[in-house]
Amino acid sequence: MAAININSITSPGRIEELQWFVDDNSIDILALSELKIDSSIHPNLYLIRNFHPPVVRPRTRRGGGVAIYVKKDLPFTRVDGLEHIDFETVWVKVRLKNKVALICSTYLPPNTPADKQSSYLDHLTDAVTRAQACSPDFVAILGDLNGGNCWLPPDARNHSPINSYERKLKSTSEASGLTQLIQTATRVQNRTQNIRDLILIDSPELVESSGILSSFSNLDHFPVYANLVLKYSVAKTKHITQVWDYRNADIDLLVHTLSETNWNDITDRDVNDATEAFGEVLHN
Secondary structure, eight states: OEEEEOSOTTSTTHHHHHHHHHHHTTOSEEEEEOOOOOTTSOGGGGOOTTBOOOEEEOOBTTBOOEEEEEBTTSOEEEOGGGOOTTSEEEEEEEEETTEEEEEEEEEOOTTOOHHHHHHHHHHHHHHHHHHHTTOOSEEEEEEEOSOOGGGSOTTOOSOOOOOHHHHHHHHHHHHTTOEEOOOSOSEEETTEEEOOEEEEESOGGGEEEEEEOOOOTTOSSOOEEEEEOOOOOOOOOOOOOOOOOGGGOOHHHHHHHHHTSOHHHHHTSOHHHHHHHHHHHHHO
16 A cells, blocks of 8 residues: 655646556555545546545645545445544545455645644544444554654654654554554655655554655655555365265175175276276175
8 A cells, every 4th residue: 555645636647647656566555645626626537547436535726635546356435434524534444355454545734733733633543543443454544644753763864843743643643553654754855854644554563564665747755655464364165075984884794795796797897997896886
């Protein structure tokens, strides 16, 4: 699965390059932020081949908007009960092989007032708690949360100062049992390198690898990804074998029957016919 700040999905050539990106990187679940569409944009303009029509939360042509794309061979449903009218989030329930996942695509705009940042984190915490109460195999949140420098390595340089929102984002994520997978800058402006795009998951043991991918289409964010190890459970097949019930055998009758058999009629045949005849007599 992957997440990208797409910075207007209807920009010239953007959807074609996005198609190349998902094909080249074998993406099964894609979370997008900053679609920059409103309800006037026809859904056919942002379909991706081999994916279901996306679950979308539009905003305006100038900014915002989130979506989740799910590969056509994966059954899924939207879980709008985990969403909030005031925040840009969409949730889906996806069946991945023998796992069930609840996955969220989200976006928090830059320069969001502190009180709304706090409300946003409270909403995410509540949504994750309710998602986990459904007992899925894992819960994941992907998107541009405009914060994440708390997860940069200690020796990281040239990043913006870590603010109170980022500290609360880290603490509330950890309190919800979420592990943040991205520890490399996802947006580089001039010489400033910040983590802005995150993948939070409550079952990190399922993650084989994660990180950033090469950008495309002149996007100013790097895509982030996580490869999951999801093994099929192999059902045990019942094999029925017939065996002779030797304890209840009538040995005397068996010996009498064999002694009364005309063996010359069997042994005078070629070896293949004789073998077949012998087996038939014995079984009878």
